[in-house]
Amino acid sequence: MEIRDYEYILIPNILEKYKCSMSGxxxxxxxxxxxxxxxxxxxxxxxxxxxxxxxxxxxxxxxxxxxxxxxxxxxxxxxxxxxxxxxxxxxxxxxxxxxxIYPRNLKLTSRGMEIGMGFSCRSSAKLLLSKEKFYIKKIKKEDYFFMKPRSVSFIIPENNLKTEISSRYYELEQMAIDILNLDENLYVKLQYLEKLISELYGANIEEYDFKESVEKFKEFIPSVPNNENLEDEIVRIILEKQKRSKAVGIYYINLLRLIGLNRNLEMDKKILASDSFTLTKSELDELKKVWKEDYNTILQNYFLCLTFNKEMYYNPEYFMMKATMLTIFLKFRIMLNTKYLGRELTEAELIYTIKSHDEDLAHDGEFFSEFYKAKCDEKVNISELTKTLLTLIA
Ligand code: SF4
Structure with a gap:
């Protein structure tokens, strides 16, 4: 298929309003x-x-x-x-x-040119604050302007074997969108989605009923958040990231040390002089107290936009782990910045936090693929790991 042959642009409604602010x-x-x-x-x-x-x-x-x-x-x-x-x-x-194309993320599929987005740009990060219900908009290609790249990667689900999950990718994507759009608690929705995705690996894909799975959300009994190892996993991720990008690792480490300060010179001297940092269960619980429930919409929009970026097509389990890591780290960063400032973030600070988070983590795709590979080599149950990480959203 030639790039000029497609008829439609598909873009999430909340991203359609993107406009470059020419900030450079x-x-x-x-x-x-x-x-x-x-x-x-x-x-x-x-x-x-x-x-x-x-x-x-x-x-x-x-x-x-x-x-x-x-x-x-x-x-x-x-x-x-x-x-x-x-x-x-x-x-x-x-x-x-x-x-x-920056910050767009293009994929040419059998539906048309699908436009996702990255959020390391303030103009795109701002769109995550939208309160509109997320859906995929289909627009005639003449009605939407964007700079055409020379090449773009292809996704043709119909070309896959009927027994492969990827052959029914569009229904899988829509199922994820429908579940996330339910008027329910975000943590429970993500827990349900994680369960469905892990069950897909043993399912009869040709007969799988994606719509029925959305319907069955009503019967889902969520498990009690088990955040036994959550703080250890967060510290492990920060240290792994530090191996690839010292500056990003140190940013998190410094913030964790700074929010632990007692505003008492004698007590704080020790914290500031120490090279190590901690994140305990009680520190994490304290941190969670600064979270505004209102911000869950940002996390939900972020997860939905990550879904539309098509990584789920290649490996749904990997996608679920990566999107969860990105989403919980966005929450973690917002909480850290709020705690550090000792007040609510202004809208501009919130947008800057989203942008910086995405820039530091989402752009380093190799970090996630290496992390996933290492976990698979260690025979870690990825579904369990994802469930543990998800508890930060609970
Ligand atoms: S080449 Fe790319 S990165 Fe460099 S100034 Fe031009 S648009 Fe910016």
Missing amino acids: ECCQSKWRIDIDEQSYLETKKNLEKQKEDIDTYMGKHESGAYVSKFANGYCKLITEDKKCRVHQEFGWECLSDTCK
């Missing part, structure tokens, strides 16, 4: 901004015409190129007034796909 913040990202081969070559050609060297602006790695950055984190191709030089001087066709 995304060109100062912490993650590596990859540049595709064609964009690299065209930029090189254009720079050479101006007697400039591509090596000043881009580096190379095993599988492609990436933008070089100034010490302040900005891409070297940004102008003083925060405009992209490639776009401005060489035309938008010259831009790499990453820069063209």
Whole structure:
């Protein structure tokens, strides 16, 4: 299927209103901004015409190129007034796909061009505050503008064996959306979804009734939250993340130490001088007291948008673990920041917290795949791990 052949755009209603604020913040990202081969070559050609060297602006790695950055984190191709030089001087066709579509996440499916989103951008992070009920909107492609990338990955569920979960992906996705849209407690809904997903692995996929599973939510008896090892799992995740990104690990560690301060110099000296940090059950319970129930809508919207990003297509168990980790860490970060400030976050602070969380965790896909692989190698029951993590939402 050629990229121009699709007829419809599918986009979650809450994301349809996305509008770039032209802040240039995304060109100062912490993650590596990859540049595709064609964009690299065209930029090189254009720079050479101006007697400039591509090596000043881009580096190379095993599988492609990436933008070089100034010490302040900005891409070297940004102008003083925060405009992209490639776009401005060489035309938008010259831009790499990453820069063209950010923060969107595109997948071409048999339904059309499906547009999900990342939230490491304040304009997209703000959309998670929406109180509207989430649904997938289908729009004629002529009625929705976005910069077309050169290539996009494909998902064709119908091409899979009828015995594979992926062959009924659309129904699975809709089931997750329908469950999350129920007017019920978020923790219970996620617990039910986790149960259904783990049961799918032994189910007869051809005959599975996704709609009936949503109906049966009424009969679901949720288990009492068992947060026996929750604080240990959170600390383990922070330490694992610290191995890949010292700054992110230290950010969490410092916040945990800071919120433990007693505002008593003698007592606090010890905490500040210590290299270690703790997270005990009672500290976690204290932290949970600052949570506003109102914010559950943000978590629900976040989980729903992660669902629409299609990772569930490839491995539902992995998706459930990853989306749970991301969602509980979003809650954890909001709670930490609230506790640290000693007051409710303003809307701008809340949006910044969402953006920073997504930037630090969601962009590092390898972290989650390696974490999952290591757990599988250790023969950890992923479903049990996910259930433990989910209890932070209880
Ligand atoms: S190439 Fe342009 S759009 Fe991409 S990161 Fe650099 S300045 Fe930003």
